[in-house]
Amino acid sequence: MKLKHNLVLIAALFAAGCAHSPALNPDKAAPELLSVEGSADFDARDPAASSARAVADAKKKAVLRAAELYMDETAISEKWAELESGLVKNLQFYVTRYEIMSEGQDGPYFRVRLKVWVNNTKIASALRGLNLAGPASSPRAALVQKGQADASFLSAFRDAFSKRSAVTVEDYPFAKDAALVSGPEAQLLAAASAAGANLLLAVTASVAPSGAGLNTGFYPSRAKASVTVYEVSSGKVLLDLSNQSDAIDSSQQASSSKALASAGELLAQETAVKAARLLKQDASIKLKFYGLDGLETLEKLKAQLVKLDVKALSLESYSSGTAVFEVVPRRPDPQELASAVLRGDSLGLELEGTGAQEAAFSVRLPGKELFLQN
DSSP, X not given: OHHHHHHHHHHHHHHHTTSXXXXXXXXXXXXXXXXXXXXXXXXXXXXXXHHHHHHHHHHHHHHHHHHHTTSOHHHHHHSHHHHHHHHGGGHHHHEEEEEEEEEEEETTEEEEEEEEEEOHHHHHHHHHHTTOOOXXXXXXXXXXXXXXXXXXXXXXXXXXXXXXXXXXXXXXXXGGOHHHHHSXXXXXXXXXXXXXXXXEEEEEEEEEEOSOOTTTSOEEEEEEEEEEEEETTTOOEEEEEEEEEEEEESSHHXXXXXXXXXXXXXXXXXHHHHHHHHOOOOOOEEEEEEOOOSHHHHHHHHHHHTTSOEEEEEEEEEETTEEEEEEEESSOOHHHHHHHHHHTOOSOEEEEEEOSSEEEEEEOOTTOOXXXXX
C-alpha cells in the first residue's frame, strides 16, 4: 500500500513539474473551517445588537487569519490597514456560513465563539488583486507616469506588463504624488527605496493627430511612449526604451485613446521581454504538502516553515488539503531544503520525493489515511 501510494504521489509530483497547475475556480472551492472568538462592547439595552457586533468581529478575524497565510511578516506589519480596508468591507463575500458555539456577557463585553467557514480561494484571489500576496521570488516594481498622465496608456501598460513579467507591479502611494513624480529622479528613487520597491518604471506618453480627418470623417492619431527602468538599490538605469503606435477612429478622442493604449501595450511587452533577460532572480523551489487537515493545520505548517533559514517564503495556493509554498533558499538544493523542513517538523511530515525544483511531503494525521487521486 505504501509503495503504491509513493509511486502515485511521485509520478504526480514530477508530472506537475512539466506543466502549470490548473487555475482554481474560487466559486467552486470548498469552504474551509476556522474556530474563532469575537467580542464587542456589551449594551444591556440591546443584547441582540451586542451579539451581532461580536459575531461580525469573529467573522472579520476568520477572514484576516486566512489572509495572513498568504502574506509574509513584513507585508502583514506594513500593509495591515490596506488589508483590512480591502477585505473587511466585503466579509459576506468570503464567509460561506458560521455556527455559534457559545456566547454571552463577560463583564463589559459580549463574547462569542464561532465555527466560521471561509472561501479561502476567494481570499487569496482578492489579495493578489490588491498586490498583497504573490510569489516569494518576484521583484516588486513601482510604476509612475511622468509628464501628462493618461489613464488609457497607463492601464494598458500595466496590464500587458503584469501578464508577461514575473515582476509584481504594486500601487505605492508615492507614485500618485504629482510633485514627487515630476521632480528629480534621485528623490523618486529614494521614495521607491523607502517603500520597498526593487524596480522603478518611469513611463511617458504623448499623442497627436497624424493627418487631417475632416475630409474623410476619420481621425488618425500617433502616440509616442517611452519607459526607463531603474534598479532602485543602485539607481542604475537597466532599460531605456521607446516606441510609437498609430490608430484611427471616427472621433479624435477615441482615436487618441486607441493610439495611447496600443503604445502602452506594445511598450510593456518589449519591456517585459528585455527585463526578463536582465533581472537576476534567485531560483525558487516549490514545496508541496498533501493531506493537510484544513486551515488550522496549514497555520501550524507555515509557523514551522517561517523558521527555515531561507531568503523568502510564500504560500502560493491551498485547496482540498494540498498546499503549495514557494521558497527562495540560500542554496538551490531541493534535497537540502527538504531535510531542513523535516528537521523542524512536529506535524508528522513524510518526504515523498524531490524533483529539480520541488519537493513533496505528505502529512500523517491521527486516525486518517491519505489517498491520492491521479
